[in-house]
Amino acid sequence: MKDDTDKTLSEALDVPAIPADDSALEPIANLLDMLRRTGKKYDTDKIIRAFLYADALHAGQFRVSGEPYISHPVAVAEIVAGLELDTDSICAALLHDTVEDCSEKTNCSKIRQSFGEGVAMLVDGLTKLVQLKIEDKEEAEIENLRKMFLAMSKDIRVIFIKLCDRLHNMRTLYAKPENKRRITALETMHVYAPLAHRLGMQRIKQELEQLALSFLDPIGFEEVQRDIDRKFGMNQNFIENTKENVAAKLRDYNIKFTLEGRVKSVYSIYKKMYNQNKSFDEIYDFYAIRIIVDTELECYTVLGIIHEMYKSVPGRFKDYISTPKPNLYRSLHTTVIGRDGIPFEVQIRTWEMHHVAEYGICAHWKYKSGATSQSDIDQKLQWVAKLLDSDSDTRDPDEFMRTLKIDMFHDETFVFTPKGDVIVLPQGATLIDFAYAIHSEVGNKMVGAKINGAIATIDSIPKNGEIVEIITSSASRGPSRDWLKIVKTGEARGKIRQWFKREQRSENIVMGRADVERELKKYNRPFTDTQRDHIAAAVAARIGIKSEEDLYNTIGYGGLSVTKIAGKLKDEFERTVIAEEQQSVPQADELHVKTVEKPAHRHASGGIVIDGAAGCAVKFAKCCNPLPGDSVVGFITKGFGVSIHKADCPNVKAGMMRETDRDRWVSAYWEAGADSDKTTYEALIQIYAKDVIGLLAQISAAIADMRVSILQINSQKCSGDSMILNMNISCKNTDHVNSIVSRLKGITGVVDVVRGFS
Ligand code: MN
Numbered sequence: 001m002k003d004d005t006d007k008t009l010s011e012a013l014d015v016p017a018i019p020a021d022d023s024a025l026e027p028i029a030n031l032l033d034m035l036r037r038t039g040k041k042y043d044t045d046k047i048i049r050a051f052l053y054a055d056a057l058h059a060g061q062f063r064v065s066g067e068p069y070i071s072h073p074v075a076v077a078e079i080v081a082g083l084e085l086d087t088d089s090i091c092a093a094l095l096h097d098t099v100e101d102c103s104e105k106t107n108c109s110k111i112r113q114s115f116g117e118g119v120a121m122l123v124d125g126l127t128k129l130v131q132l133k134i135e136d137k138e139e140a141e142i143e144n145l146r147k148m149f150l151a152m153s154k155d156i157r158v159i160f161i162k163l164c165d166r167l168h169n170m171r172t173l174y175a176k177p178e179n180k181r182r183i184t185a186l187e188t189m190h191v192y193a194p195l196a197h198r199l200g201m202q203r204i205k206q207e208l209e210q211l212a213l214s215f216l217d218p219i220g221f222e223e224v225q226r227d228i229d230r231k232f233g234m235n236q237n238f239i240e241n242t243k244e245n246v247a248a249k250l251r252d253y254n255i256k257f258t259l260e261g262r263v264k265s266v267y268s269i270y271k272k273m274y275n276q277n278k279s280f281d282e283i284y285d286f287y288a289i290r291i292i293v294d295t296e297l298e299c300y301t302v303l304g305i306i307h308e309m310y311k312s313v314p315g316r317f318k319d320y321i322s323t324p325k326p327n328l329y330r331s332l333h334t335t336v337i338g339r340d341g342i343p344f345e346v347q348i349r350t351w352e353m354h355h356v357a358e359y360g361i362c363a364h365w366k367y368k369s370g371a372t373s374q375s376d377i378d379q380k381l382q383w384v385a386k387l388l389d390s391d392s393d394t395r396d397p398d399e400f401m402r403t404l405k406i407d408m409f410h411d412e413t414f415v416f417t418p419k420g421d422v423i424v425l426p427q428g429a430t431l432i433d434f435a436y437a438i439h440s441e442v443g444n445k446m447v448g449a450k451i452n453g454a455i456a457t458i459d460s461i462p463k464n465g466e467i468v469e470i471i472t473s474s475a476s477r478g479p480s481r482d483w484l485k486i487v488k489t490g491e492a493r494g495k496i497r498q499w500f501k502r503e504q505r506s507e508n509i510v511m512g513r514a515d516v517e518r519e520l521k522k523y524n525r526p527f528t529d530t531q532r533d534h535i536a537a538a539v540a541a542r543i544g545i546k547s548e549e550d551l552y553n554t555i556g557y558g559g560l561s562v563t564k565i566a567g568k569l570k571d572e573f574e575r576t577v578i579a580e581e582q583q584s585v586p587q588a589d590e591l592h593v594k595t596v597e598k599p600a601h602r603h604a605s606g607g608i609v610i611d612g613a614a615g616c617a618v619k620f621a622k623c624c625n626p627l628p629g630d631s632v633v634g635f636i637t638k639g640f641g642v643s644i645h646k647a648d649c650p651n652v653k654a655g656m657m658r659e660t661d662r663d664r665w666v667s668a669y670w671e672a673g674a675d676s677d678k679t680t681y682e683a684l685i686q687i688y689a690k691d692v693i694g695l696l697a698q699i700s701a702a703i704a705d706m707r708v709s710i711l712q713i714n715s716q717k718c719s720g721d722s723m724i725l726n727m728n729i730s731c732k733n734t735d736h737v738n739s740i741v742s743r744l745k746g747i748t749g750v751v752d753v754v755r756g757f758s
Helices: 005-008 022-038 044-057 073-081 087-095 108-131 137-154 156-171 179-196 202-216 216-234 238-252 264-275 296-309 351-366 374-380 382-390 397-409 432-437 440-444 491-521 529-542 548-556 563-581 586-595 650-657 659-664 696-703 733-743
Strands: 259-261 286-294 332-337 344-348 413-416 422-426 446-451 452-454 468-472 602-605 608-611 618-620 632-636 643-644 665-670 682-689 710-717 720-732 749-756
Touching: 022 044, 022 073, 044 073, 044 108, 073 087, 073 156, 087 108, 087 156, 108 156, 108 696, 156 179, 156 202, 156 286, 179 202, 202 264, 202 351, 216 264, 216 632, 238 259, 238 296, 286 296, 286 351, 296 332, 296 344, 344 351, 422 432, 432 440, 432 446, 432 491, 440 446, 440 468, 440 491, 491 529, 491 548, 491 563, 529 548, 529 563, 608 632, 608 643, 632 650, 632 659, 632 696, 643 650, 643 665, 650 659, 650 665, 659 665, 682 696, 682 733, 696 710, 696 720, 696 733, 720 733, 733 749
Parallel strands: 286 344, 618 643
Antiparallel strands: 259 286, 332 344, 413 422, 446 452, 446 468, 602 608, 608 665, 632 643, 632 665, 682 720, 682 749, 710 720
16 A cells, blocks of 8 residues: 655645634535535544645645635535535545645545545546546547546546536636637536436536536527526516416325426527527427426326326327436426416426436435445446447547447437337437347347337337337348448447458458468469468568458458569568578488488489489589589589589689588589580680781681580780680580690690680
């Protein structure tokens, strides 16, 4: 539990003692009063100590509005107290900005020492949320939100306190500069309000939305507000009259009730105008009354009474008691026509439903006596886990945001499975979404569907209360790519994508591998599968692809054409296959062994036989140009087969001396018939002569007479009047070249003729 950073906190503050004088506690007088009124047990001393500690840490800090900074954490703590969260939550609210803003004086382990693990963990969670600075707005929002979800899965109270923090920041946002207001308001609208909605915290959600709208569209906000006031003035006392009438009737029936009446919020009317593209005067339902009773049965009784009193608007009745919303909201909703034909909405619920509606999951702290176990709440939070799950394989932040917004903003459709289970889908979701909501395998094997027993196309959009049956077949070849355009939920889209990734990958790999193989075969050399994969892996690495499988996959689905990497494939082919071939040229020792084992196996190439070395290329060394009849020796070169020298070649003598090359000399000899008429060899002769005009002509004539062809000739002047002629001629063998040499020696003016270049 000890933290090293403790030592760096030279100025670490101790928690101040609780003063005898109450004046120091003035800033939290209201908070303490609120806590007393709840009638619940709080560790007031701990809360006071948290305040004193935070007050000391924030001393000298001020908000943009000019107030002392401590006013903010105290206000947040009051909102948290309003939710009647526990002592630790209130302490954490008071301390929530200390680690972030006073890092030189405190840290989480210091808070752990002074206030215990529970408070420290909450402060830590809140600090981490704050540290996620909003730079690139949309991505940051999403990232932030993800972190929030993660934090929430650890402890939901972190989110509650964060929402309270945001609510107070929104209430005081007017003090911030214009550009900051907009970013904060947008973030509130897109992230925090939907989150509050998801958690069922209507009260906080509505206030957040209302405030965010007032900053995002101040003019539109004021217009709607003015219109509401005007309308309210025209229909004076409508709500009062209606409430009186309803109350009188309910009393007749002996029902204990609480009645609330209200005009709908500016935000809800503004949203209706924009979503439905209507003018203010076309919006008719902006009055609402709420009847809160004790029992569920009374809810239905009251509904009956209301429908008896007023004409109901068709299609507006909703029973969220038998089919709760995913955020646990339960109520009966109906819209009826009141005095002067003015419609109004009626919400009927029990107190328990009311608390859940207002405070969401917090209601479990607020209204259930005794300690509420975390596991209780964890269970209620399964839908959050589901939300998180459905997007876990969506790495694209835009898509995450889009699907999240869709999932959060749209109303839900409730559809039944044939067994009567309720599946909740966002509005507009199709039967494919339904199938994937049941299970990925149901979606993947889907071949058809029925709505209320009648065959329906799989892209049909089910309506509330319909029974949907998915027809599956194990012969199904899986989802179609078109489904991606049809489905509405992130969950279904993610699962379909995953299928394609998984299923098609193996197909893609097979196709890509075949493409690569075809390309490699162009080089007309045998290669093994291992070599092929090795080559592909090397090419993959060069172009930044992780593995050869990924390379095949990319080629397979058409992300990369094999011609684009042909050059690199050739490169790597040479590096592996050809290099390995060269390494596999037999060594001298091996040759010897092979001679013993397989004396009959000989191979001739260019008239030369090399013991045991089958199929290797042979060339004649330029330094000595051996001829049949010469005794020869072979040298295994690096990469060009065996080079044949005359045994008395000066290079052989020198080469044999080299220790490192000794093993590379192999015995070689001329094949029988190598000197037959058909084959000729290149020979070199050197003629020393007096520089006599016409000598060259006589030499040429003699050579022509012997039917020997001259391949190349050059002359060089020497000192005095002598000269040297170098000639490459073509001849059959040593006897042949010797006869040429003696013939040339007989020419007048020729001093000497030798074979080979000196
Ligand atoms: Mn704060």
